Amino acid sequence: MITKEAKNIKNAQFHRVYFNSARAAFLSLLNAVCTDCKDTILMPAYIGQSVKEGSGVFDPVRTLRIPYQFYNLQENLQVDMEDFIKKIQNPHIRAVFLIHYFGFPQENIVSIKKICQQKGILLIEDCAHSLYSCLNGRPIGQFGDFALFSIHKFLPSKAGGFLLLNNKISVETSLPIALEDLTIFANASQRDVMAKRCQNYKYYLDHYNKYSSLYRPMLPALPAGVVPLNFPIFITGLPREKVYFELQKKKIITVALWYKLIDEIPQSVYPHLYNLSNHILNLPVHQDISLQEITQILQALNDLEGQVCH
Template sequence: MISKTQSDKLNCTTNLRFTRNARTAWEIVLRSVSSRFKPKVLLPAYIGYTDREGSGVFDPIEATSSEYAFYGVTRNLGIEMDPFEEHVRSGKVNIALVIHYFGFCRNDMNRVRSQCDEYNVTLVEDCAHTFNLGLKGRKLSNYGDFSFFSIHKYLPTTCGGILKVNTARFDLEPHRDLEGAPTTVLEQYAISDYEEIYRRRINNFKLYESLLPRHEGLEILFELKGEDIPQSFPVRIKSGRRKDLYFYLMKKCMPTTALYYQLITQIARNEFPLSYEISNEILNLPLHQDITSDDVSRICAQIDEYFQVHSKAV
């Protein structure tokens, strides 16, 4: 019988599921694989928490009683490939998580994918700081068997996440109560102009690059490459001045964030000293779509003034 109207709900759809937030999506992944094996998760040794929000990456590990191990990160939060591969080959982990920090695609993703394939490890991309879903043909978020996003880090909503499923190997668990995204989130998602959001964020990033003062106390962490759409403009502030600069800018009504200024205690300080160094120095300057080029100029001028007063220019 030829039907008069369309009825197949999955026909012509994308592989996305809306969730309460990114951590819910991550927890659904962990619960879903649990029916096949007990999750033993390989995590990057740069994961933070706050007393108010907990840890979006680690709380689901604890909630599902998953086992875990850490791999080190490089100076700009890339994947330390040797330890990563050693763990994957060891047979002691069955899930690997890669975090695309601050919207920047991590290094060696093709190699990460092929190692995970070879050793039968499920790859998950944490795209909570990225948001290039609408862009066709992009690789980011398609390397993993799963990837997850955080809508409220990108759009003016109080919650919202997305789980992207790129594999048919697992039956996804249905949402539990309160694990779906509220209507307000779906509406904001539907009306947002992503091309315009990307354009503004990328322009602001480039403006920071050209206007930020070159001081020995300030290191720019990332360059914008092919697919990157930045969540913020991360810098490292040296000589123990990060906290001071953070409060200095706050007093000037220019609030910034420091992701992550506090690492989860499971990351051993003596094993991962570089993670603690970055955590003590990181400062994320705002570049979201409400930030104007004038705002960026003023922030850069204020940072310059801070360094003029507090340290010698290069």
């Protein structure tokens, strides 16, 4: 029959399952895919935790006691492909977990997916930092078998996340999203959020002190398609905590992602990632921040230059 309206709910629709957080989505996904006690998850060696929030990435792995292994990342948090290829030879690897840090896509994701496919390994994209990012015109989250998203990290909702299923499986939704949070997601102007975050990031890049002995941008270019979570800087001239608290005194609230890595990641194997964790500070770029406020933040950093010991 030729119908007058679209009726097929499976046609041209994302298969998204909404949860109250990305970590709840991850827990349900792990429950569904890691069914054998030997099923191992291959994870990046830069995962943090805090006293208040625990580890949004690792807590589901701990809760379900899933065997894990880590692969190395470069200092810019892109996958170290040589190490990745070595680690993926473990025959117990069931799934690879890939984080697109701070909104910046993993540039080798197509090769990673191909390797996973050849070995029958599932690819899980963690898009908690990258709600709206694309790589070569293709939205992040659509490369792997599954992807996790966190709504409250990008939009002013209290909570909310979702699981994108590019592969058919059934998952339990024990912690569903609240209607208010879903409404905020549905009502968000993606175009405006993207434009503002990119404008703010570029403003930092154009106006930061290039001669600073206090800090440098960690990711000093904004490739097309990247919608940043924040503007990460690497503090070189003073203890990071000192900078964090000096900014706080001026009512500038920042975050350090992550100031503490999970104990499971061995410092002796990944000293460069511990070094990053000890020096990183993430400055806001969100849609409520004005260019004037960014000028204020950069000025507050400049004011600290005098305290740097040479």
